Amino acid sequence: MSKHVLLKGIDIYSEGQLIQNGYIKIIDEKIVEMDLLTNLENEEEFTIIQVPSSYKAVPGFIDVHIHGVNGADVMDATKEALDTMSSTLPKEGTTSFLATTMTQDTKEIEKALENVGEYLQEKQDTGKAEIVGVHLEGPFVNPGKAGAQPLMHIIDPDLSLLKSWELLTNNMIKLVTLAPERPGGLEMINYLSTHGIVASIGHSDATFDEVNKAIESGANHVTHLYNQMSGLHHREPGVVGSVFLREELKAEIIVDGVHVRPEMVELAYKIKRKDGLILITDSMRAKCLKNGNYDLGGQDVIVKDGKAVLKDGTLAGSILKLGTALQNIITYTGCTLADAIEMASVNPAKQLNIFDRKGSLAIGKDADIVILDENLDVYMTFCRGELAFTKGGQ
């Protein structure tokens, strides 16, 4: 397909406004024009795509917490695994993501990091989801809130180790999930926040006071709200209460109806509003595959009925698609599509400091565009100007 593309007659969810019956001109990787269809001139030289008038163009989704999909996992530490993820994710509307590692033997983590680092040395193909960095989930977490992070590999925050890992990835670590209450936690948070890396409180048993210290040190993000964190009590708010109380914290949330009950998604939205939540999948390799047994960090995971669980029943990542999360949060909270886009695209881009080129539909930005049909199902996805997925296509 040509790199001159014209999307015609579509409702465009651009920054802050809805352009009804509009058009978008894409040249190479960028959006170059966007306006009402009545203002369209110079259609020549463009490949024209015209969709039903009820369809909507929205910014591509950004998944800051995803381990795997379609049989591949970041911990496989292969180019093929990352290729598989990048090629598969546009089907669910994801156009950018953080390759997310998990708690493992440090050698395994290092292999995975080195692999991503090498992958990112070359310019990534258009027409695939873009890896915009690494999310390091563990190993610096609290053994008491391990969840599916293997206990034996959890270690205390180790700044010199982290620095060596940054080198392995050529400084592409963009988000670190850690437990601030562990020895060295605050020091690491301070380092991260002063080096442009998001410090995220997660797999943590922190008290309200400990969370406040983490915020003072620069933490501004929370990993999968509610899951694997100290709960709310009226004399100890815990991490959950802290998220409700402190606006500095943006909260990831897994809106699959399994990790968090729909009403509790509603409550999080009621308190944090659209600016405070970030939709993630936390998905593992079984997504897009059949029910069965799969590996997650050397552990057996059973996937059945929309759930992925360890043998003891512990939830072990999800098989959620980000496009489904978008639909779910609208259903659960009654928010608008525009609000949901904030949580799926705008907020993660801002949090990762890439909002200058991603996260919204605007002239000059990457043409990461998802077209949703009348049911808000993903109909087409463009990744940096190139068509990456068409519903019903091959």
Add this chain to the structure above:
Amino acid sequence: MSKHVLLKGIDIYSEGQLIQNGYIKIIDEKIVEMDLLTNLENEEEFTIIQVPSSYKAVPGFIDVHIHGVNGADVMDATKEALDTMSSTLPKEGTTSFLATTMTQDTKEIEKALENVGEYLQEKQDTGKAEIVGVHLEGPFVNPGKAGAQPLMHIIDPDLSLLKSWELLTNNMIKLVTLAPERPGGLEMINYLSTHGIVASIGHSDATFDEVNKAIESGANHVTHLYNQMSGLHHREPGVVGSVFLREELKAEIIVDGVHVRPEMVELAYKIKRKDGLILITDSMRAKCLKNGNYDLGGQDVIVKDGKAVLKDGTLAGSILKLGTALQNIITYTGCTLADAIEMASVNPAKQLNIFDRKGSLAIGKDADIVILDENLDVYMTFCRGELAFTKGGQ
């Protein structure tokens, strides 16, 4: 003191507006005039009270959950105990209250109810706080959330017993705290709500689904939010999560900084707002007395450092004054005095269906008036037109 009283030069927090530098005329038990001081005529025949211009007139506080004060307890089942409570409470700005029983042997409860019933047969003295009914806290609660309610006396909701108790009080039971999940709970809630009695979920381990059924049956109130109820979890919201999610539920809250951490008061206010909370004291007989050992329902209670606890450390009521709760919630949440008055006076009056005569400063309503000084300390209290307390007075 004459029953013609004129309050001059005071800021009046009347319904929906602030009258700065105003006056209030009281004749007998009622407010008969209220306006800007510049519009005052006919001062003759009135006893004039002029306070410093920074002082504020606010509606008397209504405590829907109070067991005792100054050595007296509703369970003492004596006229003297009720007299002591009515005489003492104006010092903290309380001008009306529900005499609150607790879980005890049914014979003890019956004595207390009969005593209140007899007390309310006669017209209550002006110049004292008015008993506007009974709050029956237990015995129909959940043994798993007993708190300071003695376990051995907890029973399942028993409608015929309740009906016999209504007779004992001449139908003055106005609020019942019960656990909807216990056998007979929903039936009792249905009966209460169709007979003008507030059905309150409290000392309860109900799930979200059970709370929803209780709301469908007519429950619209929750006893001391956070304390002795099922907590919030992301796959089971419990009573706490239900309060956050369901606007139908008005929530009592003990704002002493002991029962609930200030930040969690802030969170409750953030979610429920001024319309959804009701300040209560849940105080016991030790309030206004020295530290020491006291009786609560046949149990030894140790009072020290602002706390009242059983031997095992369980909180056993409070020694909070409602005027202090008003100050605290302003400090904890940053709400305005007008907002705090909604929680201390307006909401309880509306909930008890006595807003036609109490709960706000308005012409024709009972002259239940509290004058607060520049620190929002109670300076004077009028109960149905008669001066009941003056700071520094005898």
